[in-house]
Amino acid sequence: xxxxxxxxxxxxxxxxxxxxxxxxxxxxxxxxxxxxxxxxxxxxxxxxxxxxxxxxxxxxxxxxxxxxxxxxxxxxxxxxxxxxxxxxxxxxxxxxxxxxxxxxxxxxxxxxxxxxxxxxxxxxxxxxxxxxxxxxxxxxxxxxxxxxxxxxxxxxxxxxxxxxxxxxxxxxxxxxxxxxxxxxxxxxxxxxxxxxxxxxxxxxxxxxxxxxxxxxxxxxxxxxxxxxxxxxxxxxxxxxxxxxxxxxxxxxxxxxxxxxxxxxxxxxxxxxxxxxxxxxxxxxxxxxxxxxxxxxxxxxxxxxxxxxxxxxxxxxxxxxxxxxxxxxxxxxxxxxxxxxxxxxxxxxxxxxxxxxxxxxxxxxxxxxxxxxxxxxxxxxxxxxxxxxxxxxxxxxxxxxxxxxxxxxxxxxxxxxxxxxxxxxxxxxxxxxxxxxxxxxxxxxxxxxxxxxxxxxxxxxxxxxxxxxxxxxxxxxxxxxxxxxxxxxxxxxxxxxxxxxxxxxxxxxxxxxxxxxxxxxxxxxxxxxxxxxxxxxxxxxxxxxxxxxxxxxxxxxxxxxxxxxxxxxxxxxxxxxxxxxxxxxxxxxxxxxxxxxxxxxxxxxx
Amino acid sequence: xxxxxxxxxxxxxxxxxxxxxxxxxxxxxxxxxxxxxxxxxxxxxxxxxxxxxxxxxxxxxxxxxxxxxxxxxxxxxxxxxxxxxxxxxxxxxxxxxxxxxxxxxxxxxxxxxxxxxxxxxxxxxxxxxxxxxxxxxxxxxxxxxxxxxxxxxxxxxxxxxxxxxxxxxxxxxxxxxxxxxxxxxxxxxxxxxxxxxxxxxxxxxxxxxxxxxxxxxxxxxxxxxxxxxxxxxxxxxxxxxxxxxxxxxxxxxxxxxxxxxxxxxxxxxxxxxxxxxxxxxxxxxxxxxxxxxxxxxxx
Numbered sequence: 001x002x003x004x005x006x007x008x009x010x011x012x013x014x015x016x017x018x019x020x021x022x023x024x025x026x027x028x029x030x031x032x033x034x035x036x037x038x039x040x041x042x043x044x045x046x047x048x049x050x051x052x053x054x055x056x057x058x059x060x061x062x063x064x065x066x067x068x069x070x071x072x073x074x075x076x077x078x079x080x081x082x083x084x085x086x087x088x089x090x091x092x093x094x095x096x097x098x099x100x101x102x103x104x105x106x107x108x109x110x111x112x113x114x115x116x117x118x119x120x121x122x123x124x125x126x127x128x129x130x131x132x133x134x135x136x137x138x139x140x141x142x143x144x145x146x147x148x149x150x151x152x153x154x155x156x157x158x159x160x161x162x163x164x165x166x167x168x169x170x171x172x173x174x175x176x177x178x179x180x181x182x183x184x185x186x187x188x189x190x191x192x193x194x195x196x197x198x199x200x201x202x203x204x205x206x207x208x209x210x211x212x213x214x215x216x217x218x219x220x221x222x223x224x225x226x227x228x229x230x231x232x233x234x235x236x237x238x239x240x241x242x243x244x245x246x247x248x249x250x251x252x253x254x255x256x257x258x259x260x261x262x263x264x265x266x267x268x269x270x271x272x273x274x275x276x277x278x279x280x281x282x283x284x285x286x287x288x289x290x291x292x293x294x295x296x297x298x299x300x301x302x303x304x305x306x307x308x309x310x311x312x313x314x315x316x317x318x319x320x321x322x323x324x325x326x327x328x329x330x331x332x333x334x335x336x337x338x339x340x341x342x343x344x345x346x347x348x349x350x351x352x353x354x355x356x357x358x359x360x361x362x363x364x365x366x367x368x369x370x371x372x373x374x375x376x377x378x379x380x381x382x383x384x385x386x387x388x389x390x391x392x393x394x395x396x397x398x399x400x401x402x403x404x405x406x407x408x409x410x411x412x413x414x415x416x417x418x419x420x421x422x423x424x425x426x427x428x429x430x431x432x433x434x435x436x437x438x439x440x441x442x443x444x445x446x447x448x449x450x451x452x453x454x455x456x457x458x459x460x461x462x463x464x465x466x467x468x469x470x471x472x473x474x475x476x477x478x479x480x481x482x483x484x485x486x487x488x489x490x491x492x493x494x495x496x497x498x499x500x501x502x503x504x505x506x507x508x509x510x511x512x513x514x515x516x517x518x519x520x521x522x523x524x525x526x527x528x529x530x531x532x533x534x535x536x537x538x539x540x541x542x543x544x545x546x547x548x549x550x551x552x553x554x555x556x557x558x559x560x561x562x563x564x565x566x567x568x569x570x571x572x573x574x575x576x577x578x579x580x581x582x583x584x585x586x587x588x589x590x591x592x593x594x595x596x597x598x599x600x601x602x603x604x605x
Numbered sequence: 606x607x608x609x610x611x612x613x614x615x616x617x618x619x620x621x622x623x624x625x626x627x628x629x630x631x632x633x634x635x636x637x638x639x640x641x642x643x644x645x646x647x648x649x650x651x652x653x654x655x656x657x658x659x660x661x662x663x664x665x666x667x668x669x670x671x672x673x674x675x676x677x678x679x680x681x682x683x684x685x686x687x688x689x690x691x692x693x694x695x696x697x698x699x700x701x702x703x704x705x706x707x708x709x710x711x712x713x714x715x716x717x718x719x720x721x722x723x724x725x726x727x728x729x730x731x732x733x734x735x736x737x738x739x740x741x742x743x744x745x746x747x748x749x750x751x752x753x754x755x756x757x758x759x760x761x762x763x764x765x766x767x768x769x770x771x772x773x774x775x776x777x778x779x780x781x782x783x784x785x786x787x788x789x790x791x792x793x794x795x796x797x798x799x800x801x802x803x804x805x806x807x808x809x810x811x812x813x814x815x816x817x818x819x820x821x822x823x824x825x826x827x828x829x830x831x832x833x834x835x836x837x838x839x840x841x842x843x844x845x846x847x848x849x850x851x852x853x854x855x856x857x858x859x860x861x862x863x864x865x866x867x868x869x870x871x872x873x874x875x876x877x878x879x880x881x882x883x884x885x886x887x888x889x890x891x892x893x894x895x896x897x898x899x900x901x902x903x904x
Contacts, residue, residue, distance in 0.1 A: 130854075138723070267716065268699045426720035428698070434652070435714040439852065446850035450843030457839060494783055497855050500847055501790065501862070504840035505797070508832075511839070512801065515832040541804045545797040548745055552738050552793035556786055559734035561727070564786040571790070 002528055004591040012588050015580065016475065022482035025113040025124040031081040032088035032263070033110035034095060035245070036103055045078055053078055056098050062087045081110045085133055085433035089265060107263040108245040125484045126246070127262075128492035128566060129429070131443070133436035134262035135270055138427035139235075141227050141255045146421040147177045147215065150223065154201065154213070155179050158194060165190050179213040224255050227421035232257055238274050252561075256426070267430050280315035283307045284348065285356040285385070298358070300382040307358050307382075312348045317341025321411040323404065324397070331407035332399040342394035350391035359384040359398055443496035450500045451477075454507060462514050464604035468589045469510035472581040476506050479577040480570065489573075492566030502574030508545070509582035512538040518605060527600040535587055542583060550575050610826045610874055611819045611882065617875040621764060628771020635774050640781030641717060643731075645724035647689040647698045650715040656682035657709060665708050669701055679853070684714075691721065731785045735766065738792050750803055751890050757880035758799045761872040765795045769864045783858045791865030794840070798833060798873035805829050806881070810891050818886050822878045837870045 036053060038045070057064060057080060064082045082088045088107060095105045113123060129136055151174050159169060162183070167190060172181035183191075191211060195203050200219030204212045215223065232251055239247045239259060248260040264270050286295040286306040295306045320336040337345060349357065361383045384400050401407045431439075454473065458466035480499055484491060517534030525533060553575065556568035594600060641648050659676050662685060666674060670689060679686040689697070698716050705711065739762055747755040769791060773780050805825040813821070841863060848859035 138720075140720075140722075265713075268703075271699075424720075425718070427723050428716075428718040430713065430716040432712060432714045434712055435650070439854070442850050442852040442855070446846045446855070449850055450846035453842040453846060454839050457842065461835065493854055494786065494858070497783075497847055497851065497858060500843045501840070504843035505794070505836070507839050508797070508836040511832050511835045515829075515835070518831075519828060541801055544749055544800045544804065548742060548796045548800060549793035551741055551745065552789055552796075555734055555738045555741065556789050559730045559737070560786065561782075563783050567783070567786045567790075 002531065002591050002595050004588060004595070008584065009588065012584055015479075016585075019475070019479045019482040021117070021120060022122050022485050023478045025117050025122045025485060026481050028112040028114065028117075029124055030109040030111045030113075031083075032085045033079050033081045033108045034088060034091050035077050035079050035106045035108040036095065036099070037077040037106070038103060050078065053080070053095075053099075056095065057091070060091065060094055062091050062094075064091065079108065079110050085263065085437065088263070089433065106244060123485060123488070125481060126488060126490045127440075128490045128495070129260055129262060129436075130431050130493045130563070131436050131440050131491065132262050133265070133431050133433035134260065135264045135267050135431075136261070136427075136429050137259045137271070137274065137425055138252065139231075139257050139259065139274075139423040140426045141224060141231065141257075142422045142424055143220075143224055143255060144177070146223065146227055147220070148174055151177070151179050151213075151215075155181070158213075161194055162187065162190060177214060180211070181213075182207075182210045185209070224421075228255055228257065231421060231423060235259060235274060257423070263433075265430070265432070267428065271425070271428075279362045280318070281360040281362055281380075282312045282314075282345070283310070283358050283360060284312065284352055285358060287355075298360070298380070298382050300358075300385055305358065305382065305385060307360075312357075313337065313341045313344050317344070323407045323411045326397075326399055330399065331401050331404045332397050333401065333407050333411045334397045335395070337394045339394075345396075346391055346393045349388050353388050353390060356385055356387050357392075358382045439493045443493055447496060447500050447503075451503055454503055458507060458510075462510075462605055464593070465510075465514050465517075465586075465590075468586050468593075469507055469514070469582070471589060472510065472578075472586045473503055473506060475585060476502070476574065476578050476581045479581065480574050483573045483577060484570070487573075489569050490566065491570070492563060494563045494567035495570040498567045498570030499574060502571060502578060505549070506574065506578035506582055509538070509542045509578065510586060512542055513583075513586070514605060517603070521603065521605075527603045528594070530603070531590060531594070535583070539583065542579065546575050546579055607823065607827050608830070609823055611823050611878065614875060614879050614882070618879055621872075621876060624768050624771065625764065628767050628774065631771055631774040632767075635777070637770070637774050637780040638777045639728075640779050640784075641688070641719055641724075642782040643724045643728050643780070644690060645719045645721035646691055647687075647701075647719075648715070648717045649687040649698060649701060649713075650679065651685050651687075651705065651709075651711040652714050653683045653685060654710040654712075657685070659685070662687070662705070662709070665705060666701065669697075669704055727782065731782075734785075734789060735792075738789055739763065739766075742792065742796050746800070746803075749800075750807065753881060753884045753886050753890055754803050754877075756884065757877040758796060758803070760880055761799055761869075761876040762792055762795055764872050764876045765791055765865060765868045768868050769861055772864050773861070778860060779857050781857065783854070784861045787858045787861035787865065790862060791869060794862075794866060795869030795872060798836075798869055799877050801832065802826065802829055802873050802877060806878075806886075807891050810886075818882060822881065826874060826878065833870060833873075837866055840866050 038049075062082060064080050064087065080091070082091055092105055092107060095103075099105065111118065111123070155172060155174065158181075159172070162169065165187075167183055167185055167187045170182050170184045172179065174180075186209060188205060191203065191205075195201060195213075200216060200222065201213055202216045202219075206212050228251060232249065235257055236249045239249055239261065244261050244264060246262055248258070250258055252258045259274060261270055284307070286308050288306075290306070290308070294309050296309055298305045298307060317337050317340060318335055322334050324332050324334050326332045359382070360380050362378055362380050384398050386398075386400065451473070455470045458469050458473075460466070462469065477499065480502070483489075513534050516538045517530045520530035520533045521527065550572055553568045553572035557565055557572070560568055659678065662676050666676065666687065673690060675686075675688040677686050677688075678684060687701070689701075698718050702713060702716065739759060742762060743755045743759045746758045766788060769788060772778070773784070802825065805828055806822055809821045809825050809828075844859050844863045844866065847855050848863065851859055
């Protein structure tokens with residue numbers, strides 16, 4: 001008699017049913033859609049708007065869900081499903097052209113999961129950029145530049161402090177991420193005092209009245225870490241301004257940020273918004289008798305302007321910025337500052353009413369020098385130089401902008417905040433929607449072909465047992481997709497390759513078991529004993545063999561990026577689920593078939 | 606019927622050594638056709654609306670670029686691949702696409718830019734990953750089996766990796782990040798085979814203590830022959846499905862795995878077992894530990 005414990009049956013049946021439920025949503029993939037929202041606080045969709053959008057859509061040859069607009073009345077947005085991603089782009093461009101600026105037209109995905117499934121939190125797997133089309137960027141914080149900027153501000157502070165102690169520096173320079181300076185008189189004790197509570201910087205006296213200051217390892221780590229996490233927030237805000245569904249902005253490693261924008265085609269535009277390391281500096285104009293060393297010179301509308309080196313506030317103190325029009329109909333940007341920024345602004349401007357203040361637009365650019373080295377530099381230009389009419393505080397405006405476009409772009413950048421540290425693009429990729437669709441097609445086709453070949457072979461070679469193994473393989477695919485959906489892991493093309501490979505390798509466990517059973521039958525064991533022996537003896541071998549592959553998959557995951565990780569995820573999920581299906585489920589099926597037969601003479605194997 | 610696997614083992618060793626020497630030679634003199642992932646640079650794939658002469662595209666690109674770019678067909682005369690090595694400027698690809706847009710009608714399929722530092726890092730990480738995988742595997746086998754098996758398995762894995770790399774070098778097949786992933790999967794697969802064979806050798810040793818080790822190994826290999834062939838066959842079936850239908854992105858990945866499966870099956874027979882014989886594996890090496898559960902008695 002074959003035996004099979006009840007608790008195992010319960011586990012098997014519940015895993016299978018849960019697996020099927022969570023794999024089901026994958027049969028209802030989301031449709032590409034266009035989302036239309038109104039860019040104002042009272043933004044509800046009225047009947048008029050719905051009707052207009054409907055008729056606009058009907059005027060095109062693009063096929064999309066009809067009447068969805070009228071369903072949206074009273075909601076905040078309209079969602080129009082299209083048949084494919086090419087149509088989605090076309091429709092977006094068309095609607096953007098036809099609708100006024102008050103409407104925001106964005107790419108989105110409309111879920112098609114039946115209600116009862118979404119109530120169980122079941123959702124389809126996410127598709128990677130290589131399957132869906134889109135853009136990805138990898139950006140790296142420029143630590144060199146970050147460090148030297150910070151050291152500059154430390155140096156300025158140190159100078160000020162020493163001046164209060166009536167000590168002056170004879171020489172100071174910043175190179176190689178170090179400050180080197182010397183004082184005219186002995187200042188060891190004052191400098192020791194200054195650095196007493198500073199854990200970030202280390203200082204050394206390297207000669208008589210000569211000092212060297214550099215970041216401690218911990219200080220350096222903290223600095224980069226802080227900058228990256230700040231930039232992460234800023235980049236998220238900027239990406240949100242682009243109005244794309246499911247963007248991914250995550251930290252990668254110590255000093256990088258990865259940005260994925262599904263569905264986006266125009267890299268140049270996306271890069272402009274995301275990558276712009278623009279910042280603003282608010283500075284006072286220098287009075288004519290100010291020392292040269294405390295001023296910078298700028299050209300502004302054909303005249304030379306001297307500005308104070310000291311910056312009142314920078315763009316990161318800007319809480320909000322919006323486009324408006326002044327009394328004469330010229331565009332302007334209304335700016336609100338945060339508390340700290342407001343206080344600083346007030347302190348600096350209250351004694352300078354009647355003087356002028358400049359707003360400097362700082363843009364970071366990259367150039368290649370004559371000897372092929374990449375160098376980044378700041379391009380600073382004055383965008384506005386205006387007389388301070390009264391003490392400014394938290395609310396004020398910048399006027400004198402050339403065009404509404406310039407105003408809205410500036411407002412967008414200000415709103416999204418400034419980057420805490422400059423960043424470079426170190427990797428960039430675009431997958432067109434047609435390639436994405438092709439990738440899905442080849443992925444699914446090779447999966448089906450591989451699966452069919454294996455299924456046919458197994459039935460041909462192992463007959464009834466082959467059929468049992470095939471059920472296990474099919475179940476394995478269902479379980480992989482269920483686990484992927486529950487983990488909300490992303491499926492990529494290498495991921496599909498991982499699943500295909502798993503199919504080939506998952507039958508190995510069954511092959512091991514079945515060939516053992518055959519062998520034991522040859523040794524003249526009774527069929528039932530042969531089955532038991534086959535399962536028991538192959539078990540350890542299977543676990544050993546699978547564990548090692550799992551270890552490899554985990555190594556792949558830790559060292560890999562994008563495509564490699566996609567492969568590693570499906571491979572490891574596949575190994576784990578295949579152990580369950582190939583050992584437990586097939587044994588259960590064998591038990592189902594043979595449990596009531598008292599005297600089995602031959603096995604169809 | 607029993608096949609005497611171990612009889613031609615000297616020939617097999619010679620063959621393995623020759624293959625490894627060729628591979629190492631090719632790797633050091635010819636190197637690998639490293640993909641963009643590892644070298645850094647820009648890659649643009651476009652699908653033109655009508656077949657276009659490559660010279661025309663070269664002329665347009667020549668206005669923007671120095672000479673060291675490559676333009677090639679890719680599948681049909683409408684699909685064109687543009688590769689620009691190195692490159693620090695990340696706006697280059699945007700500029701190229703817009704200048705192509707002025708002269709041709711096309712669909713942008715793919716555009717990648719990888720900075721040089723990323724390429725370097727990936728090379729380092731890839732090498733480290735391979736090493737880590739090999740060492741962890743060796744440790745695992747030492748823990749589960751025994752020292753001599755670990756040495757044998759390690760040699761078998763190194764053998765497989767070197768030969769697959771050698772094939773990629775000799776035929777100059779593009780080596781990118783996905784191929785590296787395949788190579789690590791080869792380690793996993795080959796080890797799978799090695800473990801299955803080792804497992805049976807151990808079992809047979811324990812059954813018949815006083816037999817000659819060549820005899821035990823031969824018997825084990827014969828018992829596992831069916832399984833080894835079938836598993837290799839099913840894996841190869843799906844891999845050929847990937848090779849034929851998977852498109853260019855997966856193609857080289859499939860080639861690496863196909864080579865790996867074949868070499869890996871061979872190595873678990875000849876490299877592992879040869880080394881076991883050379884190291885004179887004996888019964889004392891396999892004294893039963895507590896964790897073993899299935900000895901002679903039938904359940």
